[in-house]
Each structure stands twice: as C-alpha cells, then as structure tokens.
Amino acid sequence: xxxxxxxxxxxxxxxxxxxxxxxxxxxxxxxxxxxxxxxxxxxxxxxxxxxxxxxxxxxxxxxxxxxxxxxxxxxxxxxxxxxxxxxxxxxxxxxxxxxxxxxxxxxxxxxxxxxxxxxxxxxxxxxxxxxxxxxxxxxxxxxxxxxxxxxxxxxxxxxxxxxxxxxxxxxxxxxxxxxxxxxxxxxxxxxxxxxxxxxxxxxxxxxxxxxxxxxxxxxxxxxxxxxxxxxxxxxxxxxxxxxxxxxxxxxxxxxxxxxxxxxxxxxxxxxxxxxxxxxxxxxxxxxxxxxxxxxxxxxxxxxxxxxxxxxxxxxxxxxxxxxxxxxxxxxxxxxxxxxxxxxxx
Amino acid sequence: xxxxxxxxxxxxxxxxxxxxxxxxxxxxxxxxxxxxxxxxxxxxxxxxxxxxxxxxxxxxxxxxxxxxxxxxxxxxxxxxxxxxxxxxxxxxxxxxxxxxxxxxxxxxxxxxxxx
Numbered sequence: 001x002x003x004x005x006x007x008x009x010x011x012x013x014x015x016x017x018x019x020x021x022x023x024x025x026x027x028x029x030x031x032x033x034x035x036x037x038x039x040x041x042x043x044x045x046x047x048x049x050x051x052x053x054x055x056x057x058x059x060x061x062x063x064x065x066x067x068x069x070x071x072x073x074x075x076x077x078x079x080x081x082x083x084x085x086x087x088x089x090x091x092x093x094x095x096x097x098x099x100x101x102x103x104x105x106x107x108x109x110x111x112x113x114x115x116x117x118x119x120x121x122x123x124x125x126x127x128x129x130x131x132x133x134x135x136x137x138x139x140x141x142x143x144x145x146x147x148x149x150x151x152x153x154x155x156x157x158x159x160x161x162x163x164x165x166x167x168x169x170x171x172x173x174x175x176x177x178x179x180x181x182x183x184x185x186x187x188x189x190x191x192x193x194x195x196x197x198x199x200x201x202x203x204x205x206x207x208x209x210x211x212x213x214x215x216x217x218x219x220x221x222x223x224x225x226x227x228x229x230x231x232x233x234x235x236x237x238x239x240x241x242x243x244x245x246x247x248x249x250x251x252x253x254x255x256x257x258x259x260x261x262x263x264x265x266x267x268x269x270x271x272x273x274x275x276x277x278x279x280x281x282x283x284x285x286x287x288x289x290x291x292x293x294x295x296x297x298x299x300x301x302x303x304x305x306x307x308x309x310x311x312x313x314x315x316x317x318x319x320x321x322x323x324x325x326x327x328x329x330x331x332x333x334x335x336x337x338x339x340x341x342x343x344x345x
Numbered sequence: 346x347x348x349x350x351x352x353x354x355x356x357x358x359x360x361x362x363x364x365x366x367x368x369x370x371x372x373x374x375x376x377x378x379x380x381x382x383x384x385x386x387x388x389x390x391x392x393x394x395x396x397x398x399x400x401x402x403x404x405x406x407x408x409x410x411x412x413x414x415x416x417x418x419x420x421x422x423x424x425x426x427x428x429x430x431x432x433x434x435x436x437x438x439x440x441x442x443x444x445x446x447x448x449x450x451x452x453x454x455x456x457x458x459x460x
Contacts, residue, residue, distance in 0.1 A: 009405065010378075010381060010383075010405060010408065010409045011377045011380075011381065012374045012375075012377045012378045012381070012409055012412065012413060013408065013409060013412055015370070015373065015374055015377060016363070016364065016370075016374065016412055019364060019367065019370055020364075020365075053408075055401050055404045055405055055408075057401075083408065084404055084405070084407045084408025084411060085404075105407075105408040105409075105411045105412050106363065106411040106412045106414070107412070108363060109363065109364065110365075
C-alpha cells in the first residue's frame with residue numbers, strides 16, 4: 001500500500017485527514033517540519049504524497065517544501081498545502097514554489113481525498129513516462145553502438161587484417177586510460193564517462209577505410225603519392241560516417257563524440273604536420289592523441305600486407321624517435337612507463 | 346443536543362457532515378483539541394510581548410477550530426489573529442477569545458458525555 005505523510009502540529013487536524021485517507025493509504029504522521037524531513041529523507045518505502053501545514057513551530061511549511069524540492073530523492077513527491085491561511089498571496093506563493101495543491105481549513109476530507117488521488121495518479125503516470133524515456137534513450141544509444149561496431153568488424157574483415165587488431169587496440173586503450181585517469185594533468189577532461197567511451201570508440205578508428213578502394217588498401221608495395229592521398233581520406237570518411245549515423249545528435253552522446261575525434265584525428269601529428277586538419281599539440285583531441293600512439297604501436301608489432309612485424313623493443317625504439325614530433329611527448333612517456341603491461345598483450 | 350446556547354460553540358451537525366457521521370471520531374478529535382495547550386501559549390506570548398508568536402498561535406487555533414466546527418471560538422480568534430498580525434491587539438478581543446474558549450470547553454464536556 002502507498003504511504004502518505006501528514007504534517008501538522010495539531011493532532012486533531014492530522015486525525016481528520018488520517019481518518020479518511022487510511023482507507024486507501026498507509027499514513028505516516030509528523031508534528032513539525034524537522035520530523036517531516038527526517039521521515040522523508042530516511043524512510044524505507046517511497047512516500048506517494050505529502051499533506052503539509054504551513055504555520056508550524058520552528059520550520060514553516062514553505063521551508064519544508066523548499067527542502068523537499070532541492071533533494072533529488074524527494075523532489076517529485078506531490079506536496080499539497082493544507083492550511084488555515086486565507087490570503088491569496090500564500091496560495092500563489094505555495095503553488096509557485098512547487099506545491100501541487102493548496103487547500104484551506106475547514107476542508108471537506110472527501111475533497112482532499114479526491115485531490116490526493118488525482119495527484120498521486122499524475123505523479124505515477126509521469127514516473128512511468130520517465131522510465132520509458134530512459135529505456136528508449138538507452139536502446140537508442142545501444143543501437144548506435146551496435147551499428148558502429150558491426151561496421152568496424154566489416155572493415156577488419158575486408159582489410160584482411162586479423163580481428164585481433166581491434167581487440168588489441170581496445171586493450172591498449174584500456175591500459176592507457178586507467179593509467180592516465182589518476183594523472184592530475186587530465187583530471188578535468190578524463191572523467192569516468194570519457195574513459196568508458198574512449199575505450200569503446202577506439203575500436204572504430206579505421207572505419208573510414210570502407211571508403212577506400214581495395215587495390216590501394218591491400219597493395220603490398222609502396223603507395224604512390226596519389227594513392228597515399230586517397231588513403232588519408234579514411235579519417236574524414238570515418239568522421240562523416242559517425243556523423244551520418246548520429247544525425248546531428250552527437251551533443252549528448254559521448255560515445256559518438258569520442259569516436260568522431262578518434263576517427264578523424266588519429267593521424268594528426270603533435271607538430272601540426274599530420275592529416276586531415278593539420279591540428280597541433282593540444283588542439284588534437286585527447287582521445288585521438290592516445291589513439292595515435294596505440295595505433296602506430298600495434299601496426300609496428302603486427303604483420304601487415306606491406307611489412308613484417310617488429311618486436312616489442314624495436315617498436316618502442318622507433319616510436320621514441322617520434323617523441324614531440326609525431327606523438328604527444330607526455331602521453332608517449334606514460335605509454336613507455338606501462339610498456340611492460342603492454343608487452344603482454 | 347444541548348439546547349442552552351452552547352451550539353454556537355460546537356456545531357455538531359456541521360462537524361458530523363465533514364466526518365461522515367462518525368461520532369466516535371468527533372469525540373476523539375474534541376478531546377485532542379482540549380489537550381492542546383495552544384491557548385495558554387497564546388496568552389504567554391502576549392504577556393511576553395511576542396506578538397508574532399502569538400499571531401501564529403491564533404492562526405493555529407483558527408485552523409483547528411474551523412476543522413472541528415467550533416464556530417464561536419473560530420470567529421473570536423480570527424479577529425484576534427488579524428490584530429496580532431498587524432502588530433497589536435485589543436484587550437476586549439483577547440478577553441472575547443478566552444471567554445469563547447471557556448464556553449467551548451463547557452460545550453465540549455457536555456457533548457462528550459452524550460456522544
């Protein structure tokens with residue numbers, strides 16, 4: 001049974017209300033504001049409505065209402081003022097500050113009952129809608145994610161690279177964000193959401209390759225200048241694919257933001273000589289700066305159609321030569337510092 | 346029902362109408378009302394010169410008496426509340442309240458025996 005809280009410092013007032021309401025509801029009483037708040041913030045089962053007097057010793061009803069409204073746990077509980085106040089100003093004030101109803105004494109308990117029922121029903125309906133909305137949003141995000149990940153695995157398949165490349169870049173990103181998360185340098189940017197989504201998004205970094213012709217993508221020999229220009233486009237294509245899937249909804253969807261950043265900018269260079277946008281230093285999004293290092297490392301230690309694999313140590317040496325020119329020097333240093341963990345992947 | 350002019354202090358019909366004829370409940374409510382020390386607090390606050398607090402007491406008594414159909418008291422305390430809120434009061438109004446309260450108490454005691 002739903003519970004209702006009745007707050008009034010006069011016992012007789014509480015009793016009249018309790019008499020009629022206890023047919024349908026479990027009644028909890030409080031004789032002042034402090035008691036009421038104590039019950040509201042600590043009670044086990046949820047309160048469906050509050051019937052609140054205004055003039056009470058110490059804390060008045062308006063103050064109680066204010067405290068109810070500022071707590072996310074209780075802000076949506078319907079509050080009905082029941083009071084001997086008979087000035088219009090109090091009624092206007094009460095309703096403006098968030099009470100759903102304003103009832104004066106003497107009241108007809110049957111009328112109070114009807115109003116309480118209505119307000120509870122409205123509040124329940126609203127809760128149901130909110131739950132539905134959350135669920136739909138969640139489904140929408142999941143759909144986006146699934147679509148993008150399916151595309152990523154198609155790319156892998158077509159490039160004839162082992163599907164392990166995606167898995168390894170994800171693992172490497174995990175190690176890197178876990179390590180950098182505690183670094184005060186990145187505290188503002190790297191919250192838990194950033195980390196979670198950067199790890200998932202890195203799986204998509206080469207999604208743009210779907211727009212590159214096979215002859216170029218799978219060419220075993222050295223690429224001509226024109227062929228290289230075409231391959232470079234995979235960054236722009238990738239970012240456009242993300243945009244088209246998101247359809248302008250990227251503002252709130254962090255996963256897609258990280259994906260777009262990584263797709264577009266993982267070939268940018270710290271010194272500004274990268275592509276496609278020639279971004280320099282911290283203008284390159286953080287997620288992309290990390291992805292750049294991971295991507296190059298994994299390419300070096302893997303067999304590709306155009307080269308053999310380097311060893312872990314050889315790869316690190318090669319990468320160090322790019323410190324400050326190709327790679328963010330600070331992040332590269334962090335990468336080196338966890339290289340033992342990385343070697344195990 | 347008593348036929349001695351005490352009905353103007355306790356309007357039984359009005360009250361029973363509000364609580365679906367539940368005489369037993371009304372008895373409980375009236376006894377609860379008598380147990381409430383609010384009228385004494387009101388007097389105490391006036392004697393201390395705290396008219397704002399006295400106004401709150403008057404307001405509370407106004408609400409309770411309205412709910413319990415104690416019309417005589419309700420009328421008297423409504424007048425006093427307005428005065429106190431404005432920062433002052435007339436001695437006659439305070440006395441009228443106290444008299445009403447006394448009569449209300451008598452009426453209640455008589456009624457309670459019958460309910």
